[in-house]
Amino acid sequence: MTADKNTDEPALRRDDWGQAGVLSRAEAAADLVTRFASRVPPGTRLGTKDELRARCGVSVGTFNETLRLLQTRGVVTVQRGPGGGLFAAEQTPMARLAHSVLALDASQADVVQALRIRSALEPLLWQDALWHASPADIRELRRHLERMETAAEAGDANAFTRANWRLHAGVADLTPNALLCSLYVALLDLVERHALAVRPQPGVLLAQHVHDRCRLHAALIDTLDKRDEEALMRLIAEHDTTTTADAE
Structure with a gap:
């Protein structure tokens, strides 16, 4: 298959790939x-x-x-x-901030901006996870990764999305910074609620793209296990460049 045909590979749509809703x-x-x-x-x-x-x-x-x-x-x-x-629950300032993010009208511009802010927060969250993740925490992240891999093999878009959400929310739970966690999870919610598709980079087959996402997250979790901050920052940069989404 040529590179031109690869770029025509359809987006990974939650409604078109496996169970939806x-x-x-x-x-x-x-x-x-x-x-x-x-x-x-x-x-x-x-x-x-x-x-x-x-x-x-x-x-x-x-x-x-x-x-x-x-x-x-x-x-x-x-x-x-x-x-x-x-x-x-008592509505704390952090909860009100999270709700204000979720109250956005989710136009394409909102989701794109949410992605930018979420990506900017990723290094802080993963760095905190590097120093605060226990062996039990890392095992739980690996379980989320296994669910991502199983869903990808089964072609279940919703299961893949949920497992990916839970993995990132699990990383957010490891930070001692409650404000950072609250804001990040609210942005994560906004993006996942309104991102309809995951698109591979130009010239990359969709199946390869999904495999690469699993591989990248496996490597990120390995850096937490090894407390390898240098490798972690390299992988976060790769994670940022491969994160794309389409909005309604």
Whole structure:
């Protein structure tokens, strides 16, 4: 195949490649619970997990994803035991900042700018991860990577996207800087909610592009394990140049 034909390789579209819509259902449920929480004072009990799941009309697996989104965004807190359930969280300045990012209208310009800011934050997050990741943290990142590789082999775009999201969110969780984590995850949410396609670099086959993304993230995780900051910074630069997205 010639280089010209390679450049015609279609984008990796979540709706065209494998199953579609799983993540959007979780997001829609998260938006619904967010509206509930916004109408009541902080600390108000919203209901049990099963009650809210039934109210949202989603499966157990989808609501687990919803709950993770809600907790990441600082919308709810979870209390165990009798009288427990989901409660409206106190809206900290960091949570309000994250919500302001998610409130953007997600025009193509918004997503492009979000990508630029997210890329600018990547070195800070990965550097913090280099010094704060425990062996257990690194094992968990490798599990996310394995899910990316499995999804790529199966042609499941949503699973690949979710695994990639979780890997990056997992890296963000390792920083002791709560503001950095909150802002980055909000930008990550915005990009993943509205990026419809992942495109390879010109002249690169789509399957090769997906393989390269897995390889790159494997190498990044290896640098955390080895505490190799020089190699980490080289790979972050490569990560930045290969990150592209198309917006609605």
